[in-house]
Amino acid sequence: MPYESKLIEEKWQRAWADAKVAEVDVAAPGDKFYMLNMFPYPSGDLHVGHGRNYILGDALYRYFRMQGRAALNPMGWDAFGLPAENAAIKRGIHPRQWTLSNIEREKKQFLRWGILYDWSKELASCDPEYYRWNQWLFLKLYERGLAYRAKAPVNWCPSDQTVLANEQVIDGRCERCSTIVVQRDLEQWFLKITDYADRLDEGLDTLEHWPEKVKLMQRNWIGRSVGADVEFAVPSLGKTLRIFTTRPDTIYGATFMVLAPEHPDVAALIADNPERAEIEQWIAGVRNQSNLERQEAGKEGRFTGKTATNPFTHEEIPIWLGNFVLMQYGTGAIMAVPGHDQRDFEFAKQYGLPIRMVVAPVTREVPNVDNLTEAFVVKDEFAMAIDSGVISGMPTPRAIERIIEEIERLVIGRKMVRYRLRDWLISRQRYWGTPIPMIFCDRDGIVPVPEEQLPVELPLDVPFTGREGNPLAKDERFVNTTCPRCQGPARRETDTMDTFVDSSWYYARFISAKDGTKIFDSALANRWLPVDQYIGGIEHAILHLLYARFICRTLHDMGLLDYEEPFTRLFNQGMITKEGYRDAELGTWVSIADVEWVDGKPVHKGTGKALIAETSKMSKSHFNVVPPDELIEKYGADTERVYTLFIAPPEKEAEWSDDAVNGASRFLNRVWHMGEQVLALDGRSSSDREAVAERVAAVLVGPSRHPLTRKTHQTIDAVTRRFDRFEFNTAISGLMELSNAIGDALASGDTDAGTLRESYTTLLKLLHPFAPHITEELWSMFGNEGFILTSSWPKADPALMVEDVVTIVVQVNGKLRGQVEVPNPPEKDVVLAAIRGNGKVQQWISGKEVVKEVYVPGKLVNIVVKG
RNA sequence: GCGAAAGUGGCGGAAUUGGUAGACGCGCAGGUCUCAGAAGCCUGUGGUCAUUAGACCAUGGGGGUUCGAUUCCCCCCUUUCGCACCA
Numbered sequence: 001m002p003y004e005s006k007l008i009e010e011k012w013q014r015a016w017a018d019a020k021v022a023e024v025d026v027a028a029p030g031d032k033f034y035m036l037n038m039f040p041y042p043s044g045d046l047h048v049g050h051g052r053n054y055i056l057g058d059a060l061y062r063y064f065r066m067q068g069r070a071a072l073n074p075m076g077w078d079a080f081g082l083p084a085e086n087a088a089i090k091r092g093i094h095p096r097q098w099t100l101s102n103i104e105r106e107k108k109q110f111l112r113w114g115i116l117y118d119w120s121k122e123l124a125s126c127d128p129e130y131y132r133w134n135q136w137l138f139l140k141l142y143e144r145g146l147a148y149r150a151k152a153p154v155n156w157c158p159s160d161q162t163v164l165a166n167e168q169v170i171d172g173r174c175e176r177c178s179t180i181v182v183q184r185d186l187e188q189w190f191l192k193i194t195d196y197a198d199r200l201d202e203g204l205d206t207l208e209h210w211p212e213k214v215k216l217m218q219r220n221w222i223g224r225s226v227g228a229d230v231e232f233a234v235p236s237l238g239k240t241l242r243i244f245t246t247r248p249d250t251i252y253g254a255t256f257m258v259l260a261p262e263h264p265d266v267a268a269l270i271a272d273n274p275e276r277a278e279i280e281q282w283i284a285g286v287r288n289q290s291n292l293e294r295q296e297a298g299k300e301g302r303f304t305g306k307t308a309t310n311p312f313t314h315e316e317i318p319i320w321l322g323n324f325v326l327m328q329y330g331t332g333a334i335m336a337v338p339g340h341d342q343r344d345f346e347f348a349k350q351y352g353l354p355i356r357m358v359v360a361p362v363t364r365e366v367p368n369v370d371n372l373t374e375a376f377v378v379k380d381e382f383a384m385a386i387d388s389g390v391i392s393g394m395p396t397p398r399a400i401e402r403i404i405e406e407i408e409r410l411v412i413g414r415k416m417v418r419y420r421l422r423d424w425l426i427s428r429q430r431y432w433g434t435p436i437p438m439i440f441c442d443r444d445g446i447v448p449v450p451e452e453q454l455p456v457e458l459p460l461d462v463p464f465t466g467r468e469g470n471p472l473a474k475d476e477r478f479v480n481t482t483c484p485r486c487q488g489p490a491r492r493e494t495d496t497m498d499t500f501v502d503s504s505w506y507y508a509r510f511i512s513a514k515d516g517t518k519i520f521d522s523a524l525a526n527r528w529l530p531v532d533q534y535i536g537g538i539e540h541a542i543l544h545l546l547y548a549r550f551i552c553r554t555l556h557d558m559g560l561l562d563y564e565e566p567f568t569r570l571f572n573q574g575m576i577t578k579e580g581y582r583d584a585e586l587g588t589w590v591s592i593a594d595v596e597w598v599d600g601k602p603v604h605k606g607t608g609k610a611l612i613a614e615t616s617k618m619s620k621s622h623f624n625v626v627p628p629d630e631l632i633e634k635y636g637a638d639t640e641r642v643y644t645l646f647i648a649p650p651e652k653e654a655e656w657s658d659d660a661v662n663g664a665s666r667f668l669n670r671v672w673h674m675g676e677q678v679l680a681l682d683g684r685s686s687s688d689r690e691a692v693a694e695r696v697a698a699v700l701v702g703p704s705r706h707p708l709t710r711k712t713h714q715t716i717d718a719v720t721r722r723f724d725r726f727e728f729n730t731a732i733s734g735l736m737e738l739s740n741a742i743g744d745a746l747a748s749g750d751t752d753a754g755t756l757r758e759s760y761t762t763l764l765k766l767l768h769p770f771a772p773h774i775t776e777e778l779w780s781m782f783g784n785e786g787f788i789l790t791s792s793w794p795k796a797d798p799a800l801m802v803e804d805v806v807t808i809v810v811q812v813n814g815k816l817r818g819q820v821e822v823p824n825p826p827e828k829d830v831v832l833a834a835i836r837g838n839g840k841v842q843q844w845i846s847g848k849e850v851v852k853e854v855y856v857p858g859k860l861v862n863i864v865v866k867g
Numbered sequence: 868g869c870g871a872a873a874g875u876g877g878c879g880g881a882a883u884u885g886g887u888a889g890a891c892g893c894g895c896a897g898g899u900c901u902c903a904g905a906a907g908c909c910u911g912u913g914g915u916c917a918u919u920a921g922a923c924c925a926u927g928g929g930g931g932u933u934c935g936a937u938u939c940c941c942c943c944c945u946u947u948c949g950c951a952c953c954a
Contacts, residue, residue: 213949216871220950227954245954258954295952322952329953336954342868343952420953541949646892648879653947660879663892669907721883730881733891740891 003672005636009773013111021789022061022073022116026511026524030070034528035061036507038536038544039076042102043083046109048626048644048656049576049618055641056573056650056728057535058115059769063723066765066793072528074510075110075117077103079126080499085432088464095432096460099126109628114637114772116789121513125502126432130509132455133519134502135437137551139448140558142438146192149446152425156184162469163429183288188427189436189495193550197222197419199564200549209569211651214541221542223420228404230413232257232308232335234319237268241308241319244330244418247340247379248407249399251312252388253358254335257319258301258347260327261286269304269319279304279321286323299324299347310335311412312389322347330418338375345375359396360386424547426498429470431462433496441483441490450484456492470494503544504551507531507566519560526562534567541572571726574653576644580624581611591623615655626656638771639665645728645770668774671739671767675778677746678760681753708751709800711741712759717796719766732770738763757782762794 016022037057040050057073064071077099084095091098103124110117123130141147154163157179163186193200201222204215227246234241241257259266261283270276279302286294301322310317324343325334338348338355348355360366362382376383384399385391390406391399407413427436435456437449449456459478462471472478473494483490505519511528512521536544545567552566581590581602594605602611618625631640643664648654715738722731742759745751761782768775768788779788 213871217949220870223950223953225953243954247954299952324952324954326953334954341954343954346952418953538948646879652880654879657879657893660893666907667892673907729879730891733881736891 001676003669003774005638005668005774006633008777009112009114009632009637012773012776013114015776016116016787016789017111019787020120021787022118023120024070024072024118026072026528028070031068032528033064033069033071033533034531035064035071035073035533036510036531036535037075038534038540039078039503039506040106041078041081041083042099042106044102044105045625045627046106047618048628048631048640051113051628051640052576052644052650052654053535053537053573054110054115055113055644056571058113058772059641059645059728060533060535060723061116062769062772062789063793065789066768066791068792072510073117074121074513075119076121076123076506076510076513077106077125078499078503078506079103079124080131080433080496080502082430082432085430085464088432092464094460095464096126099124099432112632112637113628113641121510123506123509123513125434125499125506128455128457129514129516130506131434131458131502133509134434134497135449135454135456136451136519137505138497138501139437139451139454141191141554142448144554144558146195146554147189148192149187149189151185152188152190153183154186154188154425155181156186157181163427186427188425189438189493189497190423190425191501191550193424193547194419194421196550196553197224197421198417199553200421200546201419203549203553203565206565207568207570210567211570211572214538214545214570214572217541218546221421221546224417225419226415226417228407228413229331229416230311230335230407232311234269234306234308235316236306237265239265241265241333242331242413243333243335244416245335247337247400248403249385249388249391249394249396250337250340250358251310251335251403252385253337253339253356254310254313254317255315255338255348255354255356256317256336257308258322258325258334258336258344259304259319260325260332261321261323262327263321263332266304266321269306273305275302275305278302283321289323294323297323299343299350301347301351303351311407311410318353320347320351320353328422329420339369339372340375340377342375342377345372356387358386358388359383362395424498424500424550426501427495428498429473429494430496431458431464431471433499434458434502435472436493436495436497438493439481439483439490440493441486441488443488444483444485444490447483447485447490453484458496470496472496500543500547501551504547505555507534507548508555508561522560525560529561530563530565531567533569533571535571535573537575538572545570571651573650574648575617576647576654576656577615578618578624578626578656579613579615580622581613584610584612589622618656626658631661635661635665636668636773638668638774641772642668642732642770646732648729650726650728667736667739668771670743671763671771672774672778674739674742674746675760675764675781678742678753678756679781681746681756706751706755708741708745708755708759710802711738712762713796713800716762716766716794717801720793720796723769728770735763735767735770738766764788765791765794 035057037054040046061071061073079099084099087093087098088095125131125134138147156163163184201219201224204210204219207215225246227244228248229242229244230248230251231240231242233239241259243257245251259269266283270279273279282300282302286300289297299322301320304319304321306319307316308319309315320336324347325332334344336344336347336353337358338344338353339357340359345355347353355369355372357366357369357376359376359378360383361376361378362384366386367376379396379400381395381397383396385394385396388399388403391402394402404415408415435458437454437456439447439449441447459472459475462475464471479491479494481490481492482488508520508525508529511524512518515521548566549564552561553564555561556564581592581595582588583590583604590604590611595602595611596605597603602613603609604611616622616624628637628640639661643661646664647656647660715734718734719731722728722734738759742756742763745756745759761779764775764778764782765788768779772789776788779791784791
């Protein structure tokens with residue numbers, strides 16, 4: 001009987017769905033295991049690259065089920081977002097309709113892959129029943145002072161009349177229309193993630209099962225720096241300017257100050273400067289530049305005309321403005337120490353400002369300032385302060401501590417920890433998102449929408465032109481409302497929330513997805529959270545995961561959750577790439593249908609122009625997408641699953657190869673036909689004396705120590721360990737080895753039916769997470785009741801795993817001279833060959849007299865050689 | 868520039884604590900079956916030399932530790948990724 005993947009797969013997909021095998025009663029007791037794939041944005045078609053992510057999760061889910069865990073594996077949709085709105089503008093489909101039809105398509109695809117989700121807990125962020133809790137969360141954050149409104153510079157596309165996210169700005173231009181993006185100051189809503197910077201940083205230490213890489217990226221993003229804030233007096237203004245520095249020990253070398261052009265005190269500083277007009281013009285120019293342009297322009301600055309007093313040297317030092325000082329970090333002002341900071345050094349050189357050395361290498365001469373080509377930046381034990389008052393002679397780490405004490409004693413500043421992290425700007429001038437539940441009243445100002453009025457529903461019948469900003473702002477029925485306080489006329493906030501807000505707490509909602517009375521059930525959430533295994537792409541290493549960690553802490557502080565960390569274990573799978581072809585001159589991508597091969601080189605069919613082959617992420621615009629449908633049609637979903645996990649270690653990027661899929665297909669076909677052979681064998685021998693003798697022998701002598709049994713138990717052990725370590729590729733190779741061994745045993749005919757059957761059914765169980773349909777079918781063909789999915793994971797018997805190995809120790813005059821392991825029972829020749837073949841051991845043997853050779857199975861053998 | 872990870876056949880990649888480098892698969896070659904092809908099955912497949920037995924060389928390069936190094940240590944080279952004027 002041929003292996004009919006299509007029939008088998010449809011059959012079992014229906015059976016699992018009918019039996020609701022993946023539905024979990026969250027109130028029932030059990031050894032809970034919450035696993036979660038990052039919920040997808042429903043963009044339409046899923047390709048094999050997406051498949052890797054979900055197949056991997058499903059394999060794990062099935063493994064945990066077979067291990068007897070109460071595994072929960074829910075799925076939902078990150079359904080708000082820009083692409084839906086763009087589709088509406090481009091094709092005249094309502095974002096909601098577009099999104100919902102995509103959800104249907106993707107859901108079907110999950111089913112076809114044989115992925116088991118608990119669909120009873122499905123959620124979509126564009127559903128008012130979901131986003132009302134998003135709004136509720138916002139109100140709670142507002143109550144706690146964690147949501148605030150402020151003016152901030154944003155990316156504005158003058159052509160599209162809208163704000164763009166940073167990701168939507170490509171090389172300073174609008175992603176859609178290529179118009180140059182400008183900076184605009186707008187009133188925006190922020191979430192105060194900076195209040196949690198320290199806790200988010202410290203929490204990383206508790207995440208033992210997160211990839212080091214992700215933790216490091218988050219740590220860098222948060223950017224914790226320890227230093228000091230110091231006040232510098234400005235006598236002419238009668239006030240002080242506060243700076244932040246991580247190197248207070250270099251304060252004796254601070255020969256000037258630099259402020260960001262946006263600094264609030266700039267106006268006062270240049271008020272009576274004769275060059276004021278020019279300086280203001282320069283500031284305006286700098287403010288208009290993007291960060292990139294600003295950096296490319298090099299170091300530029302202007303002298304304010306005023307000076308500040310260095311609190312330690314008591315010198316008057318000039319106050320400059322500089323394009324390299326950022327208003328968003330620290331205090332927007334620095335003390336410049338050109339001798340020991342490269343940026344200050346470059347600025348000083350450019351404007352001829354004094355440079356002074358106040359740190360020197362411990363072991364070498366003090367570098368001569370005049371010959372200096374770069375700043376001397378060393379802050380370890382091998383540097384010390386010089387010419388620096390009380391800290392002179394101290395190694396840098398000690399000098400930093402000491403000078404901070406001094407700063408605090410003089411009450412001119414204090415020790416300070418600062419973070420690079422900025423507050424989270426969540427306003428989007430976009431339609432397809434959660435409306436921010438706020439009302440503007442002329443009398444009462446900003447008034448939150450009362451909880452009982454939630455959700456503030458997104459009106460569905462709005463026009464989409466794509467050219468007049470947010471359509472929500474044009475909808476008078478939505479905008480005009482009454483003030484909850486004074487009942488007078490008021491206007492609604494028309495900005496919607498960043499969709500990262502939606503995804504920052506969805507994992508908790510799954511536990512009580514249909515609860516219409518609260519955001520989630522705390523008691524149940526505390527039982528099921530945190531997520532035991534979270535799976536998703538590395539592209540979310542910072543934003544999504546950081547926001548989720550932040551919101552989890554705010555929920556914790558509201559008393560809704562016992563946990564601060566939402567995800568115990570994190571796994572980032574790698575991307576699947578594929579070769580595509582692009583025009584050698586223009587760089588534009590060409591459809592594979594238009595590629596023709598001439599002398600082994602790709603050329604364009606129509607024009608004959610040379611093409612370059614380039615491997616990249618699967619994308620429609622690169623014409624390198626592999627849709628799963630044809631693949632499943634031709635080989636079956638099980639083949640795609642096995643191939644996808646076999647292709648490479650799961651965390652690595654992997655290149656798709658249409659040829660290599662054959663390998664997985666052959667493997668499953670072999671397993672299928674082998675099953676038929678084992679079944680036939682079984683039927684023949686089950687009633688005869690051989691089988692009875694086997695069973696008697698098994699009881700009397702203990703289990704078989706047949707090599708196939710040993711291989712089977714070694715495989716159980718290896719596959720189990722590899723599952724725990726996410727080494728799916730080698731787990732599958734181990735299963736291929738076992739299947740080869742069974743095939744050999746079948747072919748040679750020297751293995752009894754019982755041993756073969758035992759090994760084969762074990763293979764089916766171990767293979768099930770990877771190829772669920774075929775194994776479920778074969779399992780039932782062997783007359784087993786119930787799903788293989790709900791059967792138990794095999795256990796390896798250590799006694800049956802051991803290879804008999806003899807370790808041979810070669811000693812010369814009692815001194816260890818070599819050691820080799822050889823399989824038991826060792827023939828004399830084998831031992832000698834092993835010794836000769838093992839590196840340099842032969843040199844110790846040759847010319848010496850072997851006085852003793854002992855061969856004892858399973859024991860250490862000494863070969864003592866007389867020197 | 869700063870930080871991190873990684874370099875093993877034609878390719879994807881294996882190799883518990885240092886212990887027969889190249890498992891498993893792709894590809895390739897030969898064979899079998901066939902009128903022929905496809906699929907399947909069998910055999911071979913790191914390099915050099917050798918008719919064979921076998922020998923030597925090989926895990927980016929160089930050095931070190933060790934009886935023994937893909938693995939541990941030092942230096943160098945290359946690639947990829949992240950951050951990027953964060954004081």
